[in-house]
């Protein structure tokens with residue numbers, strides 16, 4: 001269990017996985033259903049300019065992690081909790097912030113089509129498909145957090161999948177609140 005989780009009213013959740021697996025889709029629905037605060041890390045990095053320019057080959061922001069963490073600290077350690085972090089990495093966040101890590105997984109041919117549609121090509125496309133096949137984000141989550149709080153969910157595009165995944169996460173949130181004596 002994360003050291004400070006028993007001082008929060010609601011659990012903090014990370015939704016992670018390779019780009020294109022469905023993080024934003026899940027995070028947005030979960031935020032709507034729970035009323036939790038959605039923290040789209042890409043958006044924050046862009047809006048607050050927590051970056052040192054773009055990697056020209058990968059066409060992605062080079063994130064200033066110190067600035068990002070300083071910005072998130074008061075939000076993530078508030079007594080209210082109930083934050084949903086949406087990002088393609090999870091190992092930079094302190095363990096004490098996090099109560100549940102959702103790692104979304106996607107079949108590589110489905111992911112290929114989603115990323116192609118998003119305009120990814122060349123090295124950026126290949127690296128992301130390889131990362132999904134090699135389950136890089138799942139391993140990163142398991143190395144960075146207690147295995148008990150890491151949950152792997154499929155996001156291959158089956159009918160009703162997003163709804164049922166979000167329902168499962170909501171069930172987990174309710175159990176967390178019961179366990180921590182913060183259920184209404």
Ligand SMILES: Nc1ncnc2c1ncn2[C@@H]1O[C@H](COP(=O)(O)OP(=O)(O)O)[C@@H](O)[C@H]1O
Nearest residue numbers: 019020021022023024025114155156157161162
């Ligand atoms: N489980 C799913 N079922 C149907 N469509 C999905 C699913 N997951 C992702 N998608 C679609 O794939 C695309 C990428 O999803 P998105 O949530 O933006 O991924 P990420 O935030 O991980 O980059 C979107 O068009 C989204 O609608």
